[in-house]
Amino acid sequence: MQLSTKHLLGIRDLQPQDIQIILDTAIQFKEVLQRPVKKVPSLRDITIVNLFYENSTRTRISFELAEKRLSADTINFAASASSVSKGETLLDTVNNILSMKVDLVVMRHSASGAPHFLAKHIPAAIINAGDGINEHPTQALLDAFSIRENLGGLEGKRIAIIGDIMHSRVALSNIYLLKKMGAEVMVSGPPTLIPKYMEEAFGVKVEYNLKKALQWCDVANVLRIQLERQNQVLFSSLREYNLAYGVKRELLDSIGKEIILMHPGPINRGVEIDSDVADSKQSIILQQVENGVAVRMAVLYLLGGGKVQQN
Amino acid sequence: MKTILTEHQLDLTIQRLCHQILENHLDTANLALIGLQPRGVYLSNRLARELEKQTGGKKLDYGILDITFYRDDIREELHLANQTRIPFSIENKKVVLIDDVLYTGRTIRAALDALLDYGRPSKVELCALIDRRYSRELPIQPDYVGKSIDSIISQKVRVFWKEKDDREEVVLM
Numbered sequence: 001m002q003l004s005t006k007h008l009l010g011i012r013d014l015q016p017q018d019i020q021i022i023l024d025t026a027i028q029f030k031e032v033l034q035r036p037v038k039k040v041p042s043l044r045d046i047t048i049v050n051l052f053y054e055n056s057t058r059t060r061i062s063f064e065l066a067e068k069r070l071s072a073d074t075i076n077f078a079a080s081a082s083s084v085s086k087g088e089t090l091l092d093t094v095n096n097i098l099s100m101k102v103d104l105v106v107m108r109h110s111a112s113g114a115p116h117f118l119a120k121h122i123p124a125a126i127i128n129a130g131d132g133i134n135e136h137p138t139q140a141l142l143d144a145f146s147i148r149e150n151l152g153g154l155e156g157k158r159i160a161i162i163g164d165i166m167h168s169r170v171a172l173s174n175i176y177l178l179k180k181m182g183a184e185v186m187v188s189g190p191p192t193l194i195p196k197y198m199e200e201a202f203g204v205k206v207e208y209n210l211k212k213a214l215q216w217c218d219v220a221n222v223l224r225i226q227l228e229r230q231n232q233v234l235f236s237s238l239r240e241y242n243l244a245y246g247v248k249r250e251l252l253d254s255i256g257k258e259i260i261l262m263h264p265g266p267i268n269r270g271v272e273i274d275s276d277v278a279d280s281k282q283s284i285i286l287q288q289v290e291n292g293v294a295v296r297m298a299v300l301y302l303l304g305g306g307k308v309q310q311n
Numbered sequence: 312m313k314t315i316l317t318e319h320q321l322d323l324t325i326q327r328l329c330h331q332i333l334e335n336h337l338d339t340a341n342l343a344l345i346g347l348q349p350r351g352v353y354l355s356n357r358l359a360r361e362l363e364k365q366t367g368g369k370k371l372d373y374g375i376l377d378i379t380f381y382r383d384d385i386r387e388e389l390h391l392a393n394q395t396r397i398p399f400s401i402e403n404k405k406v407v408l409i410d411d412v413l414y415t416g417r418t419i420r421a422a423l424d425a426l427l428d429y430g431r432p433s434k435v436e437l438c439a440l441i442d443r444r445y446s447r448e449l450p451i452q453p454d455y456v457g458k459s460i461d462s463i464i465s466q467k468v469r470v471f472w473k474e475k476d477d478r479e480e481v482v483l484m
Contacts, residue, residue, distance in 0.1 A: 002389050021391065028377065028392035037428035040380035305385040 003302050007119050007126045010135035011176040019181060023145050025298035026291070032069070033294055043072035046304045048104040049097050052129070053079040053090075056108055058265050058289060059129050059138070063106050066296035072304065075102070090114065091121055098124055104304055107131075125303045133167050133229060139264050140173035142295040144181065146288045147219055150260055155182035160217035162187075162210065163245065163272050165194045167229040170264045174221060175202050188213035189245055192234040210245050215255045221262045222247055222273050238271050247273045252282070260284055315441065315460060315468070316481040324457040325354070328438060329361040331455050332407060335436075339366050343404040343432070347422055348377035348393040351410035353472040354440050358409060372399045376408075381421035395425075402430040407455075411470045413439035416451035441468050441481060
């Protein structure tokens, strides 16, 4: 049994069955993480390089832990502390690393499509850990895993993705995944942060009124306002954004039902979500982080094992 | 295709295995049964139920173990994992590993590695319904055997269980 793909470049290229296999395998890895010895020897002879051309805390630590828990050898690479600052190209850097016999590349890059470019030019398997505003597949997988864990499934469930849809790779990966698995998806946020034709292109509902979106959904996935990717003024101030689109206690109390709250992190407290809400019992934000390691172990195991690498 | 054990013989064999385990472990408080996924679990379910009956309904430490992540052939073939559930500590316990067919011994090697990640048992024993002797690739021998058979590589031993296959017998194919 194997995934239909050699790389994990995005959810877009996955079959529903691939997603099912990854999520089911992650359940078993979550059990591994509860054991006295939280480590299995599965990837003992595999070497993985973590190529991070863009800052990351959660994702990098999560991948690194997942690799170590699978007994893989890991190399960490941060662009800021490397020869990239001397002008080396992406392909040169990676080819140099690969000549040291590396099997898997985990990569984050600020340019959309960077991992796809690499996949065409190098023999190693590539896992996309976030590329520009395109996709962040492991985040969508861990979000789906967390929803499944709390609601028992994905099919027919209503998920609202709230906030900066325009600049969010988390949103895009989530939309692909949830639609493939039969969930209903709605995006909500200010019109300036929601691309046009979302309904036609992805079959998702668009709702500019936050309260209505919250009333509709079972799960609200609140996204971070990505100021670093916005080069024009799309709303007047963070305070105004918080007033119109911040998830607040009074608002949640007024919708007459209990929904589950998610956030991919890092949180801008008091902007897209208020502090007391983020720390409340409804929020499964830390559970998402915990599940992230199990889901990434599943992806690494499924792509690292089997007859994939033949250099 | 040749029947090795009929349904009736299988039933008697399970009863005997149960008595043999009890002979060696009079105090079941320190005993833990662990069935190996996927097909050893049908046998271990049966043995656990039988042992509880024999000891007057005393609760027994019983778990199931999947060894997929410990296999030595991951580079050749990928297997999907099954559930592992060991809801007790195996520290200083006497563990009996249970599988349906003992063949090369590689599964048991992996199971021993997996088991040690849960703690340090004081003793580990092995119970197999069918022992395909002279086929071992590792120095592993069972402590409790339902039936030993001689077979060649091209043959297959298959245990059918009511819960899964709607009939109960052991055949050599």
